Amino acid sequence: xxxxxxxxxxxxxxxxxxxxxxxxxxxxxxxxxxxxxxxxxxxxxxxxxxxxxxxxxxxxxxxxxxxxxxxxxxxxxxxxxxxxxxxxxxxxxxx
Numbered sequence: 001x002x003x004x005x006x007x008x009x010x011x012x013x014x015x016x017x018x019x020x021x022x023x024x025x026x027x028x029x030x031x032x033x034x035x036x037x038x039x040x041x042x043x044x045x046x047x048x049x050x051x052x053x054x055x056x057x058x059x060x061x062x063x064x065x066x067x068x069x070x071x072x073x074x075x076x077x078x079x080x081x082x083x084x085x086x087x088x089x090x091x092x093x094x095x
Contacts, residue, residue, distance in 0.1 A: 015039040020051045028061045 008016070015036040019025065025044070027037035037060075044058045 009035075011035045012039055019043055019048075019056060022050060022056045023052075023054065025056050025058045026061055027058060 012035065016039070018036075019040050025040045027040060040056070041058050044055055047055050050056055
């Protein structure tokens with residue numbers, strides 16, 4: 001079979017590779033990469049499989065500054081230990 005070639009822009013090329021290698025695709029509403037998010041969302045909507053035969057889940061993250069973004073940030077800071085506290089917690093230092 002003869003290979004097929006197509007000319008695409010950098011965002012579409014990056015989105016195509018990321019889609020093929022991902023199980024979950026988090027899209028974030030920023031202007032320069034909007035076409036990447038739109039492409040991934042369109043491919044998932046038509047059940048296009050990735051390299052493993054699964055259709056990746058596409059999750060839209062909230063806009064920065066929104067109430068939901070602040071909630072996620074607060075929640076993640078509770079769950080994730082801070083780097084400056086990690087050493088103190090493991091060494092038994094209570095300062």
